[in-house]
Amino acid sequence: MRRGLGVIEIEHVGCDTAHSVRFALSGDGLLGLSLPRAVHPGERVRVAVRGAQAVGAATAHDAMLVLRWFQPDGTELLWPIPLE
Incomplete structure (x- = not known):
């Protein structure tokens, strides 16, 4: 995982394709569009926290x-990522 100025990039290091991958944000700020998509092993997914409260969200x-x-x-998995 890499972070920088409201952008988080995650690399899929598993063996199987992850299906319907998407991000959700709890707290102030907005996410860049996060439509469900398949992510293959070795592929990276990037998301940006944006909006008037984006800086606050990144440090809250x-x-x-x-x-x-x-x-x-078909098993659903959730990975919480603290932003501070």
Whole structure:
């Protein structure tokens, strides 16, 4: 995972394709458009926190980015990513 100026980039290091991958934000700020998509092993996904409160969201103690995806068998997985 790499971070910089409201942008977070995550590399898929698993063995199987992740399906319906998308991000959600809890806290102030807005996300760049995060449509569900397939992410293949070795591929990277990038998301940007934007808006008038983006700087505050990136440093707020309660702000959380959530990465959501499905495994090939249909199991849903959620990965919480603190933004501070």
